[in-house]
Amino acid sequence: MIRFYGVTKVYPNGVKALDNINLHIKKGEFLFLVGPSGAGKSTLTRLIFREELPTRGQVLFNGRNVARMRSREVPYLRRRIGMVFQDFRLLPQKTVFENVAFALEVTGASSRDIKRRVPEVLKLVGLEDKAGMLPAHLSGGEQQRVGIARAIVNNPVLLIADEPTGNLDPETSWGLMELFQQINKAGTTIIMITHAREIVDAMKKRVVALESGRIVRDEEGGGYSRED
């Protein structure tokens, strides 16, 4: 589904964030992207979402070169990718329902579809009783569930989660990981950036480790660190 061919990213300030990355992510995979701060993890995901363009090499999404897409094709690409952030990024004046509905509205969904689909997704993330509440009145874990509901409401083929449990306690994090597992089992490919060692060690998924912009490990069922 996603292929990186010899991808290098140099930012305008001269920082080389990625250095000759070759990577193939297949449909249905659950992949942890790990590595120290500044290793290039976020940059790698930004290239898939076309927030940034590679300096050299190619990023293919379902066979299409992301950098070569016409500007009118970019919203279509982004609609197929759900994003979950460490700081949730919810709209504070909107209710849980409205936050999730907003992601559908921008795609031109009808109000009938919105009324059907939003409760369905809120149920999936376990928030059917909180639809009318504002984010500030929810716990961190609940806010992240809203973030996940918003990310999956358009049925994306890929979910990119950038440190989704970074602001949450371990118990809450495990609940969210179960939800991510469930979403993955239903067919959505997941790329998760994380520093949560215990989670990576326990989940036994594919682990891609970056250091200084290079892939230093790509291991099926791997742990957070290399076992020497």
Ligand SMILES: Nc1ncnc2c1ncn2[C@@H]1O[C@H](COP(=O)(O)OP(=O)(O)OP(=O)(O)O)[C@@H](O)[C@H]1O
């Ligand atoms: N927009 C930018 N302009 C210039 N340099 C950038 C930009 N974004 C990131 N960088 C630099 O590129 C390198 C990789 O950054 P990136 O955010 O991809 O790392 P990361 O692995 O996601 O780090 P963290 O775990 O701290 O989020 C870093 O040296 C960073 O300072």
